[in-house]
Amino acid sequence: MPVNIVISGSIDMKGVIFDIQRFSTHDGYGIRTTVFMKGCNNACLWCHNPEGLDKKPQLRIYPVKCIGCGRCETVCGNGLDPGKCNSCGKCAAVCPSGAREMCGYELSSTELFDVIRSDLDFYKNSGGGVTFSGGEPLLQADFIAETSKLCRDAGISVGIQTAGNVEWTEIEKILPYTDFVMCDFKLYDDEKHKKYTGVSNKMIVENIKKLGNVDGIKLIIRTPVIAGVNEDDAENICKIVSGLKNLDYYEILRYHKFGLSKLENLNMKFGREFDEPSLECLREFKKTAGKYIKKVKCDPLEEGE
Ligand code: SF4
Ligand code: SF4
Incomplete structure (x- = not known):
């Protein structure tokens, strides 16, 4: 599917960021700088980055x-x-x-680009680059597009981590400057999706299907597995994911409770504790996914944790 290049807004826009992590190795390919954008339009009850929910510092x-x-x-x-x-x-x-x-501050696209390019040698040697995460980075799609263009012009690979709950017109803004998109597919059943994330999954699934047909980008679909929530969803999710033309791999993430302590520090009353899935549960999930998808990753299993 061809993509139209669309950037609105002025040059050197401002974005709201809550963290920049250098030398990340779990946010795409190679060694990456991960930029965490502030603001999210989902409310996943297990959120492990609650500092990304509110756009304001x-x-x-x-x-x-x-x-x-x-x-x-x-x-x-x-x-x-x-x-x-x-x-x-x-x-x-x-x-x-x-x-x-x-927690949270503004940076202009050129200021952020200066931070990102300081690790250029590491990206080149490892096949890495920058990954925009969050929060939901595509709520600041114009800023991401402008910064990504600077990165791509400098030969830096760009990846996006998204929950996919945005209008397609926002996704289109970043695609011309993006090498890969990591999109979550958290729950198959829409009512359960609404119950646990606060939003419907209809637009998300539509966007995933459209992303699967975009020329020139790699697609990675990820499911965080939460005990008692979506451990039985592998079959239904992977039937859809297996039909995506651009899919590079499917990734299973293990829910962990790290986000809970952050809530206290931020004085936020939000979310709740869930059970972490056992390794056996992850193995079963991966086995089912493997019936439909050739390349399935699950770091806790590969690391033998
Ligand atoms: S505790 Fe008081 S000074 Fe500190 S951020 Fe809140 S209102 Fe401002
Ligand atoms: S009393 Fe504690 S929190 Fe307040 S300014 Fe001093 S060190 Fe910081």
């Missing part, structure tokens, strides 16, 4: 780092009451120990 507190200097109290107009906190950032600005910090 927010206060994050690490009580264990506090040295009791009292500076935060002198600047907060809300008495440090978590219920009244508006994430103004004044306390973080004066905190000397990093116990209070702001």
Whole structure:
């Protein structure tokens, strides 16, 4: 399927980011810089990056780092009451120990490009590049497209990690500058999808099918397996995934509970704890997937964890 090149907005747009991880090896091919964009339009109850949900910068507190200097109290107009906190950032600005910090900041596309290209040699030697993740990076598709164009012009490979719940017109903006897309397919049943992620999967499945026909990009479909939620979905999901022309591989991810501690630091009341799937459950999932798809990855099994 041919893709039209569409970039709107001005040159050197601003994007909202909550983290940049260098030397990532689990976000596509080779050694990569992973850029985590802030803001998401899904609400997966198991989210392991809850700091990516809200697009606005927010206060994050690490009580264990506090040295009791009292500076935060002198600047907060809300008495440090978590219920009244508006994430103004004044306390973080004066905190000397990093116990209070702001999560999320703006960067322009050229500023971000400068960070990304500092590891050019590593990308070249490993077949790596940059991966935009989140949050949902495609909620900032114009910014991603502009930054990706700079990267591609410099010979840097670009990958996108998305939950796929955006209009196709947003996806089209980034495709001309993208080497691969990693898209989640979390649950087959739409009612269950709504219950656990807050949104329907109809647009997601349509987008996955369209992505499967785009010329010149590799497609990776990923399912995070959560015990008691989607461990029986392998057959239905993989029947659809097996028909995707561009599929490079299908990846099974193991749910873990890391996101829960972040919720406390961010003072967020969201999500809940699920059971992690056993290795046996992952093996079964992979075995079923393998009936339909040639290349199936599941790192916990390959690493023998
Ligand atoms: S970020 Fe919240 S706690 Fe910190 S000064 Fe502002 S209102 Fe007070
Ligand atoms: S400014 Fe930071 S280190 Fe000082 S009391 Fe507040 S949180 Fe603790």
